[in-house]
Amino acid sequence: MPSCLSASNGNSHNIKEINVNSALYERYQQAKADNKAKYARDLAAYLNVSEAQLLHSRVGHDKAVRLNVDAPTLLTELATVGKVKAITRNEYVVHEQVGRYDNATFSPHGGLILNPRALDLRMFFSHWDAIFALTEDSKHGERHSVQFFDKQGDALHKVYTTDETDMAAWQALIEKYATPDNAELTHEPAAAFTSQPVSEELKQQLEQEWRNMTDVHQFFVLLKKNNLSRQQVFTAVSDDLAWKVPNDSFNQLINTAFKDQNEIMIFVGNRGCVQIFTGEIKKIMPYQSEGSDLKWLNIFNPDFTLHMIENGIAECWVTRKPTQDGHVTSLEVFDNQGNQIAQMYGQRTEGTPEQEQWRQQVTALPRI
Known part of the structure; x- marks a missing residue:
């Protein structure tokens, strides 16, 4: 009688992926224990992986789940949860705004959340890729977030609950799109920009x-x-x-x-x-x-x-x-x-x- 492992190439691939994830998760736990860095972005850099890969490894270990939904749909439905904190950052600047995901307009390529003097966003969806939800312990209690990543594994946008978030609506949204299929992340290098000389x-x-x-x-x-x-x-x-x-x-x-x-x-x-x-x-x-x-x-x-x-x-x-x-x-x-x-x-x-x-x-x- 063949073993389960030899019966399916798909299962073999899944087990390999689980092993890779488990190894990264163990390295992550050790890095945290050694106080190598405080934030996920810095821990990922220390471990020489992307932040998306690090969060991907936490699915099945911590309170992290993959979401099976496209970004415009989820961003639109975030309007139901009330006030949240939105974070957009790059290498040197972090921008945090408390507000609501009201007044959303989307096209196939981009989107707007248009609330001047409140939550005001411009999005370019050709770069958007994996989405996760995460619940973490903090000194102020549990911290809930939805995190959007690009095709290079960098965080494009994160949404955190606040004291004014409708937690029932938040949990319902996460449960609606949570999937047991934590498919392997496929990163691609950022497109290199080659400019022409200026005559x-x-x-x-x-x-x-x-x-x-x-x-x-x-x-x-x-x-x-x-x-x-x-x-x-x-x-x-x-x-x-x-x-x-x-x-x-x-x-x-x-x-x-x-x-x-x-x-x-x-x-x-x-x-x-x-x-x-x-x-x-x-x-x-x-x-x-x-x-x-x-x-x-x-x-x-x-x-x-x-x-x-x-x-x-x-x-x-x-x-x-x-x-x-x-x-x-x-x-x-x-x-x-x-x-x-x-x-x-x-x-x-x-x-x-x-x-x-x-x-x-x-x-x-x-x-x-």
Whole structure:
């Protein structure tokens, strides 16, 4: 009589996967016991796996489950659970916003959660992949989350319950989509960006295209059409349209906006998600732990928190983009890989000119 193992190639594959997961889970438990890192992202880096792979290994061991649902459907149904905390981050900036997943609009390629001064999101679904739900113990009791990952295994977006979340609706949503099939994750390398060189002729063309814009979103078309990075275009156009400023400019503007109490907008994103804060800054706390080189800039508002590693900033640019309502001025912040890690605007309602106060705050930054 054949053994169960030899009777099915599928079972053999599943057992191999379970063994791999068990080995990673054991390494994870040891790393936690040894205090190698506090957060899942850092533990994954220590173990040389993706954060998605680490959470995948916890299914069947901890209170972690795989969800069998597409992102737009789940994001739409999250509106039923009430107030939650949404987190979107990249390598150097974490953006946390308490709010509701109301006013959702989706297309096959992207989506909006449109609640200005509350939960405000832009999503690009070609990057979205695996979804998990997790319940963890914390010093404040159980912590419940839904976590969305991209095809590289990086966290695109996380949703945590709050004291104002309808937990019955939350549990019903998780149970609705929980699946026993924790299929193997298939990661793919991030698409490499290869730009073209900028000739003198192209410089003139870019200048004209920039000056002809009537909406800030047309800038994305300009980049894609010409296959260029943002910084290449900034460097190519005249310095009344884009100019470099010191790397502490984000810090300077945050502190100026705090002092003046004008409303600003802070965009933080990654490959697949951008989260937007709109409002006044209520509390700023710089932080550097003893023995660490990392300098943190922290913002603490009642429903919004931002954590930025200021050492991660490699370049800051001010840009002026034409719209039907006049020029819109922004600060764009980049890391040493050329990734945009944050962007800042003055609060502006469509159809109205930007704040004169914001414009003065930005133009007061020294040029370099």
